[in-house]
Amino acid sequence: MKERVWDLPTRLFHWALVLLIALSWWSAETGRTSLHLWFGYGALFLLFFRILWGFLGSSTARFSAFVRGPGAVVEYVRNRFRWPVAGHAPLGAVSVLALLALLLIQVGTGLFAMDEDGLFPGPLAYLVSVGASDALTELHEELFDWLLILIGLHIAAILLYRLVLGRNLLGPMITGKADLPRGMEPMRPATPLVAIFCTLVAIAATAWILFGAPPLGS
Protein backbone atom coordinates (compact mmCIF):
# COMPACT_ATOMS: atom_id res chain seq x y z
CA MET A 1 0.00 0.00 0.00
CA LYS A 2 1.46 3.33 -1.10
CA GLU A 3 1.53 6.06 1.52
CA ARG A 4 2.02 9.81 1.12
CA VAL A 5 5.60 10.95 1.68
CA TRP A 6 6.02 14.31 -0.09
CA ASP A 7 3.22 16.87 -0.39
CA LEU A 8 2.45 18.71 -3.62
CA PRO A 9 4.06 22.06 -2.63
CA THR A 10 7.34 20.33 -1.78
CA ARG A 11 7.36 18.47 -5.12
CA LEU A 12 6.40 21.57 -7.10
CA PHE A 13 9.16 23.47 -5.33
CA HIS A 14 11.67 20.76 -6.21
CA TRP A 15 10.87 20.48 -9.90
CA ALA A 16 10.36 24.20 -10.47
CA LEU A 17 13.78 24.73 -8.93
CA VAL A 18 15.31 22.11 -11.24
CA LEU A 19 13.80 23.96 -14.20
CA LEU A 20 14.88 27.40 -12.99
CA ILE A 21 18.45 26.28 -12.30
CA ALA A 22 18.66 24.89 -15.84
CA LEU A 23 17.17 28.06 -17.33
CA SER A 24 19.44 30.29 -15.23
CA TRP A 25 22.46 28.36 -16.42
CA TRP A 26 21.37 28.58 -20.05
CA SER A 27 20.53 32.29 -19.89
CA ALA A 28 23.84 33.13 -18.21
CA GLU A 29 25.90 31.13 -20.69
CA THR A 30 24.15 32.67 -23.68
CA GLY A 31 24.25 36.26 -22.38
CA ARG A 32 20.48 36.63 -21.93
CA THR A 33 20.94 38.75 -18.84
CA SER A 34 17.48 40.27 -18.44
CA LEU A 35 15.94 36.78 -18.64
CA HIS A 36 18.57 35.53 -16.19
CA LEU A 37 17.40 38.11 -13.64
CA TRP A 38 13.79 36.90 -13.94
CA PHE A 39 14.83 33.29 -13.44
CA GLY A 40 16.74 34.46 -10.37
CA TYR A 41 13.62 36.17 -8.98
CA GLY A 42 11.75 32.92 -9.56
CA ALA A 43 14.37 30.97 -7.62
CA LEU A 44 14.26 33.58 -4.85
CA PHE A 45 10.49 33.16 -4.55
CA LEU A 46 10.87 29.36 -4.41
CA LEU A 47 13.51 29.60 -1.68
CA PHE A 48 11.40 31.99 0.39
CA PHE A 49 8.48 29.61 0.01
CA ARG A 50 10.54 26.55 0.95
CA ILE A 51 11.88 28.20 4.11
CA LEU A 52 8.35 29.11 5.24
CA TRP A 53 7.14 25.63 4.29
CA GLY A 54 9.96 24.23 6.37
CA PHE A 55 8.30 25.71 9.45
CA LEU A 56 4.60 25.55 8.59
CA GLY A 57 4.31 22.78 5.98
CA SER A 58 3.60 19.07 6.08
CA SER A 59 5.52 16.91 8.55
CA THR A 60 8.16 15.62 6.09
CA ALA A 61 8.86 19.14 4.76
CA ARG A 62 9.61 20.63 8.17
CA PHE A 63 13.17 21.40 9.19
CA SER A 64 12.34 20.15 12.69
CA ALA A 65 11.74 16.72 11.13
CA PHE A 66 15.02 16.41 9.27
CA VAL A 67 17.65 18.78 10.68
CA ARG A 68 19.70 16.48 12.89
CA GLY A 69 23.22 16.31 14.26
CA PRO A 70 26.14 14.29 12.84
CA GLY A 71 25.33 11.55 15.36
CA ALA A 72 22.18 10.70 13.45
CA VAL A 73 24.13 10.43 10.18
CA VAL A 74 26.61 7.98 11.77
CA GLU A 75 23.78 5.95 13.25
CA TYR A 76 22.00 5.89 9.89
CA VAL A 77 25.09 4.62 8.05
CA ARG A 78 25.79 2.01 10.78
CA ASN A 79 22.20 0.91 10.50
CA ARG A 80 22.83 0.19 6.79
CA PHE A 81 20.86 3.14 5.51
CA ARG A 82 17.65 2.28 7.37
CA TRP A 83 15.71 4.98 9.13
CA PRO A 84 12.41 4.55 10.98
CA VAL A 85 10.69 7.78 9.91
CA ALA A 86 9.21 8.72 6.50
CA GLY A 87 10.86 11.70 4.81
CA HIS A 88 14.49 12.76 4.61
CA ALA A 89 16.89 10.22 6.13
CA PRO A 90 19.86 11.86 7.94
CA LEU A 91 22.26 11.69 4.98
CA GLY A 92 19.66 12.99 2.57
CA ALA A 93 18.91 15.80 5.00
CA VAL A 94 22.56 16.90 4.84
CA SER A 95 22.24 17.02 1.05
CA VAL A 96 19.00 19.03 1.23
CA LEU A 97 20.45 21.54 3.68
CA ALA A 98 23.70 21.92 1.71
CA LEU A 99 21.77 22.50 -1.52
CA LEU A 100 19.40 24.99 0.12
CA ALA A 101 22.28 26.89 1.75
CA LEU A 102 24.30 27.07 -1.45
CA LEU A 103 21.25 28.14 -3.45
CA LEU A 104 20.53 30.88 -0.94
CA ILE A 105 24.10 32.13 -1.28
CA GLN A 106 23.88 31.82 -5.06
CA VAL A 107 20.66 33.83 -5.30
CA GLY A 108 21.87 36.20 -2.56
CA THR A 109 25.09 37.08 -4.40
CA GLY A 110 23.08 37.41 -7.61
CA LEU A 111 20.95 40.14 -6.03
CA PHE A 112 24.08 42.29 -5.62
CA ALA A 113 25.70 41.27 -8.92
CA MET A 114 25.88 43.19 -12.20
CA ASP A 115 26.78 42.41 -15.77
CA GLU A 116 30.11 43.84 -16.90
CA ASP A 117 28.47 46.79 -18.68
CA GLY A 118 26.32 47.78 -15.72
CA LEU A 119 23.16 47.49 -17.83
CA PHE A 120 21.43 44.76 -15.82
CA PRO A 121 22.15 45.29 -12.13
CA GLY A 122 20.72 42.91 -9.56
CA PRO A 123 17.93 44.59 -7.55
CA LEU A 124 20.15 45.21 -4.50
CA ALA A 125 23.40 46.08 -6.32
CA TYR A 126 22.78 49.79 -5.83
CA LEU A 127 23.08 49.34 -2.07
CA VAL A 128 26.78 48.44 -2.25
CA SER A 129 29.85 49.88 -3.98
CA VAL A 130 30.69 48.93 -7.56
CA GLY A 131 33.79 47.15 -6.25
CA ALA A 132 31.75 45.03 -3.85
CA SER A 133 29.25 44.35 -6.61
CA ASP A 134 32.02 43.18 -8.97
CA ALA A 135 33.45 40.88 -6.27
CA LEU A 136 30.02 39.38 -5.56
CA THR A 137 29.46 38.91 -9.28
CA GLU A 138 32.67 36.90 -9.48
CA LEU A 139 31.60 34.82 -6.48
CA HIS A 140 28.21 34.31 -8.12
CA GLU A 141 29.95 32.88 -11.20
CA GLU A 142 32.39 30.69 -9.26
CA LEU A 143 29.84 29.30 -6.82
CA PHE A 144 27.80 27.90 -9.66
CA ASP A 145 30.47 25.23 -10.23
CA TRP A 146 30.05 24.17 -6.60
CA LEU A 147 26.32 24.03 -7.10
CA LEU A 148 26.84 21.75 -10.10
CA ILE A 149 29.05 19.49 -7.95
CA LEU A 150 26.37 19.27 -5.24
CA ILE A 151 23.69 18.54 -7.84
CA GLY A 152 25.96 15.84 -9.29
CA LEU A 153 26.34 14.25 -5.83
CA HIS A 154 22.58 14.48 -5.29
CA ILE A 155 21.90 12.62 -8.56
CA ALA A 156 24.71 10.10 -7.91
CA ALA A 157 23.23 9.31 -4.48
CA ILE A 158 19.79 8.71 -6.00
CA LEU A 159 21.36 6.35 -8.57
CA LEU A 160 23.32 4.51 -5.86
CA TYR A 161 20.22 4.02 -3.74
CA ARG A 162 18.52 2.59 -6.78
CA LEU A 163 21.33 0.35 -8.03
CA VAL A 164 22.96 -0.74 -4.76
CA LEU A 165 20.16 -0.61 -2.20
CA GLY A 166 17.34 -1.21 -4.67
CA ARG A 167 15.36 1.78 -3.42
CA ASN A 168 13.48 4.18 -5.67
CA LEU A 169 13.84 7.79 -4.51
CA LEU A 170 12.90 9.44 -7.79
CA GLY A 171 9.36 8.02 -8.03
CA PRO A 172 8.12 9.43 -4.71
CA MET A 173 9.46 12.90 -5.63
CA ILE A 174 7.19 12.71 -8.70
CA THR A 175 4.08 10.96 -7.33
CA GLY A 176 4.48 11.95 -3.69
CA LYS A 177 3.87 8.35 -2.59
CA ALA A 178 6.08 5.46 -1.52
CA ASP A 179 5.82 1.94 -0.09
CA LEU A 180 6.55 2.40 3.58
CA PRO A 181 7.64 -0.44 5.88
CA ARG A 182 4.86 -1.67 8.17
CA GLY A 183 4.34 0.61 11.11
CA MET A 184 6.18 3.60 9.66
CA GLU A 185 4.21 6.78 10.14
CA PRO A 186 3.32 8.49 6.80
CA MET A 187 3.37 12.23 6.14
CA ARG A 188 0.99 14.43 8.12
CA PRO A 189 -0.17 16.96 5.50
CA ALA A 190 -0.55 20.69 6.09
CA THR A 191 -3.77 22.36 4.91
CA PRO A 192 -3.97 24.13 1.52
CA LEU A 193 -4.65 27.35 3.40
CA VAL A 194 -1.18 27.21 4.93
CA ALA A 195 0.30 26.65 1.46
CA ILE A 196 -1.57 29.71 0.14
CA PHE A 197 -0.38 31.77 3.09
CA CYS A 198 3.26 30.72 2.50
CA THR A 199 2.93 31.51 -1.23
CA LEU A 200 1.56 35.00 -0.58
CA VAL A 201 4.24 35.83 1.97
CA ALA A 202 6.95 34.53 -0.40
CA ILE A 203 5.54 36.66 -3.26
CA ALA A 204 5.50 39.73 -1.02
CA ALA A 205 9.08 39.14 0.14
CA THR A 206 10.29 38.62 -3.44
CA ALA A 207 8.52 41.78 -4.62
CA TRP A 208 10.07 43.74 -1.78
CA ILE A 209 13.57 42.60 -2.86
CA LEU A 210 12.72 43.27 -6.51
CA PHE A 211 11.86 46.87 -5.68
CA GLY A 212 15.26 47.31 -4.06
CA ALA A 213 14.29 46.50 -0.48
CA PRO A 214 12.81 49.89 0.52
CA PRO A 215 13.35 51.86 2.67
CA LEU A 216 16.98 50.84 2.24
CA GLY A 217 18.87 52.95 -0.27
CA SER A 218 16.71 56.02 0.12
Added chain:
Amino acid sequence: MMVAKSACALCAIVLLAGCKAQEPANQANMVIPSAETQNAASAAPLTRDQALALMKEREHHMDAFGDATKKAGNSLKASSPNATPVREAAAAIDALAPKLLSWFPRGTGPDVGKTRAKPEIWQKPEDFALKAHDFEQAAMQFDVAAKSGDLTQITATFDALGKSCKACHDIYRAPKKD
Protein backbone atom coordinates in the same frame (compact mmCIF):
# COMPACT_ATOMS: atom_id res chain seq x y z
CA MET B 1 39.57 66.98 -30.31
CA MET B 2 37.55 70.14 -29.69
CA VAL B 3 37.05 70.49 -33.43
CA ALA B 4 35.84 66.93 -33.74
CA LYS B 5 33.51 67.46 -30.82
CA SER B 6 31.97 70.61 -32.18
CA ALA B 7 31.60 68.88 -35.53
CA CYS B 8 29.69 66.14 -33.78
CA ALA B 9 27.60 68.63 -31.87
CA LEU B 10 26.78 70.32 -35.14
CA CYS B 11 25.96 66.95 -36.64
CA ALA B 12 23.64 66.25 -33.71
CA ILE B 13 21.91 69.59 -34.11
CA VAL B 14 21.42 68.89 -37.80
CA LEU B 15 20.01 65.48 -36.96
CA LEU B 16 17.76 66.86 -34.25
CA ALA B 17 16.53 69.48 -36.70
CA GLY B 18 14.88 66.65 -38.56
CA CYS B 19 17.26 65.89 -41.42
CA LYS B 20 16.95 62.19 -40.78
CA ALA B 21 16.71 61.36 -44.47
CA GLN B 22 20.48 61.53 -44.78
CA GLU B 23 22.26 58.53 -46.19
CA PRO B 24 23.74 56.43 -43.41
CA ALA B 25 27.00 56.41 -45.29
CA ASN B 26 27.07 60.20 -45.18
CA GLN B 27 26.59 60.15 -41.45
CA ALA B 28 29.42 57.73 -41.07
CA ASN B 29 31.62 59.87 -43.28
CA MET B 30 30.92 62.88 -41.15
CA VAL B 31 32.02 61.06 -38.05
CA ILE B 32 34.91 58.87 -39.02
CA PRO B 33 37.48 61.57 -39.72
CA SER B 34 38.29 62.27 -36.10
CA ALA B 35 42.02 62.96 -35.88
CA GLU B 36 42.87 59.62 -34.31
CA THR B 37 40.90 57.38 -36.65
CA GLN B 38 42.40 59.06 -39.64
CA ASN B 39 45.86 58.38 -38.31
CA ALA B 40 44.93 54.79 -37.67
CA ALA B 41 43.50 54.38 -41.13
CA SER B 42 46.10 56.20 -43.18
CA ALA B 43 49.27 55.48 -41.23
CA ALA B 44 51.40 52.38 -41.83
CA PRO B 45 50.02 49.18 -40.27
CA LEU B 46 50.59 48.86 -36.56
CA THR B 47 53.51 46.81 -35.32
CA ARG B 48 52.54 43.86 -33.16
CA ASP B 49 53.67 45.67 -30.02
CA GLN B 50 51.71 48.79 -30.90
CA ALA B 51 48.64 46.70 -31.62
CA LEU B 52 48.89 44.82 -28.32
CA ALA B 53 49.40 48.07 -26.40
CA LEU B 54 46.36 49.59 -28.08
CA MET B 55 44.27 46.51 -27.35
CA LYS B 56 45.23 46.66 -23.70
CA GLU B 57 44.39 50.35 -23.56
CA ARG B 58 41.09 49.62 -25.32
CA GLU B 59 40.12 47.05 -22.72
CA HIS B 60 41.00 49.52 -19.98
CA HIS B 61 38.80 52.22 -21.54
CA MET B 62 35.92 49.79 -22.06
CA ASP B 63 36.16 48.83 -18.39
CA ALA B 64 36.01 52.53 -17.55
CA PHE B 65 32.75 52.84 -19.53
CA GLY B 66 31.36 49.90 -17.60
CA ASP B 67 32.41 51.33 -14.24
CA ALA B 68 30.91 54.72 -15.00
CA THR B 69 27.66 53.10 -16.18
CA LYS B 70 27.48 51.03 -13.00
CA LYS B 71 28.02 54.10 -10.81
CA ALA B 72 25.46 56.17 -12.66
CA GLY B 73 22.93 53.32 -12.60
CA ASN B 74 23.43 52.79 -8.87
CA SER B 75 22.88 56.47 -8.10
CA LEU B 76 19.80 56.69 -10.30
CA LYS B 77 18.20 53.76 -8.52
CA ALA B 78 18.14 55.47 -5.12
CA SER B 79 14.76 56.98 -4.27
CA SER B 80 16.35 60.44 -4.10
CA PRO B 81 19.30 60.18 -6.53
CA ASN B 82 22.54 61.97 -5.79
CA ALA B 83 23.34 64.13 -8.82
CA THR B 84 27.12 64.34 -8.38
CA PRO B 85 28.11 60.74 -9.22
CA VAL B 86 25.73 60.76 -12.19
CA ARG B 87 27.27 63.98 -13.52
CA GLU B 88 30.78 62.61 -13.04
CA ALA B 89 29.96 59.35 -14.77
CA ALA B 90 28.23 61.13 -17.67
CA ALA B 91 31.20 63.47 -18.13
CA ALA B 92 33.65 60.56 -18.03
CA ILE B 93 31.70 58.60 -20.65
CA ASP B 94 31.19 61.63 -22.89
CA ALA B 95 34.89 62.50 -22.73
CA LEU B 96 35.94 59.03 -23.94
CA ALA B 97 33.08 58.14 -26.29
CA PRO B 98 34.29 60.13 -29.34
CA LYS B 99 37.59 58.24 -29.19
CA LEU B 100 36.05 54.78 -29.29
CA LEU B 101 36.40 54.26 -33.03
CA SER B 102 40.10 55.09 -32.90
CA TRP B 103 40.70 52.09 -30.60
CA PHE B 104 39.65 49.68 -33.34
CA PRO B 105 42.09 50.09 -36.25
CA ARG B 106 42.68 47.10 -38.50
CA GLY B 107 45.14 44.63 -37.03
CA THR B 108 43.78 44.72 -33.47
CA GLY B 109 41.50 41.71 -33.76
CA PRO B 110 41.59 38.25 -32.17
CA ASP B 111 44.15 37.07 -34.77
CA VAL B 112 46.69 39.45 -33.22
CA GLY B 113 46.13 39.02 -29.49
CA LYS B 114 43.70 38.22 -26.73
CA THR B 115 40.60 40.29 -27.29
CA ARG B 116 36.83 39.89 -27.30
CA ALA B 117 36.55 42.22 -30.29
CA LYS B 118 35.13 40.06 -33.08
CA PRO B 119 36.52 39.99 -36.63
CA GLU B 120 33.10 41.22 -37.84
CA ILE B 121 34.14 44.72 -36.71
CA TRP B 122 36.53 44.92 -39.66
CA GLN B 123 34.24 43.02 -42.01
CA LYS B 124 31.44 45.58 -41.58
CA PRO B 125 33.32 48.79 -40.82
CA GLU B 126 30.46 51.07 -41.91
CA ASP B 127 27.99 49.46 -39.54
CA PHE B 128 30.52 49.46 -36.73
CA ALA B 129 31.28 53.15 -37.31
CA LEU B 130 27.57 53.91 -37.34
CA LYS B 131 27.04 52.16 -34.02
CA ALA B 132 30.06 53.92 -32.55
CA HIS B 133 28.51 57.16 -33.72
CA ASP B 134 25.17 56.29 -32.09
CA PHE B 135 27.02 55.62 -28.87
CA GLU B 136 28.85 58.94 -29.09
CA GLN B 137 25.56 60.75 -29.61
CA ALA B 138 23.91 58.91 -26.74
CA ALA B 139 26.87 59.73 -24.47
CA MET B 140 26.63 63.39 -25.37
CA GLN B 141 22.89 63.51 -24.74
CA PHE B 142 23.32 61.78 -21.40
CA ASP B 143 25.99 64.29 -20.43
CA VAL B 144 23.78 67.22 -21.43
CA ALA B 145 20.90 65.76 -19.40
CA ALA B 146 23.13 65.06 -16.39
CA LYS B 147 24.35 68.66 -16.41
CA SER B 148 20.77 69.94 -16.66
CA GLY B 149 19.74 67.92 -13.59
CA ASP B 150 16.36 66.99 -15.09
CA LEU B 151 15.76 63.51 -13.70
CA THR B 152 13.29 62.42 -16.41
CA GLN B 153 15.76 63.42 -19.11
CA ILE B 154 18.63 61.78 -17.25
CA THR B 155 16.79 58.46 -16.95
CA ALA B 156 15.67 58.53 -20.59
CA THR B 157 19.11 59.34 -21.97
CA PHE B 158 20.74 56.82 -19.63
CA ASP B 159 18.48 54.06 -20.96
CA ALA B 160 19.25 55.13 -24.53
CA LEU B 161 22.96 55.06 -23.73
CA GLY B 162 22.66 51.53 -22.36
CA LYS B 163 20.88 50.44 -25.53
CA SER B 164 23.66 51.90 -27.68
CA CYS B 165 26.26 49.93 -25.66
CA LYS B 166 24.26 46.75 -26.02
CA ALA B 167 23.56 47.24 -29.75
CA CYS B 168 27.28 46.97 -30.44
CA HIS B 169 28.23 44.41 -27.79
CA ASP B 170 25.54 41.97 -28.95
CA ILE B 171 27.09 41.80 -32.41
CA TYR B 172 30.74 42.75 -32.14
CA ARG B 173 31.86 41.43 -28.75
CA ALA B 174 32.63 37.77 -28.08
CA PRO B 175 31.32 36.24 -24.83
CA LYS B 176 33.45 36.40 -21.73
CA LYS B 177 35.73 33.42 -21.22
CA ASP B 178 37.60 32.59 -18.05
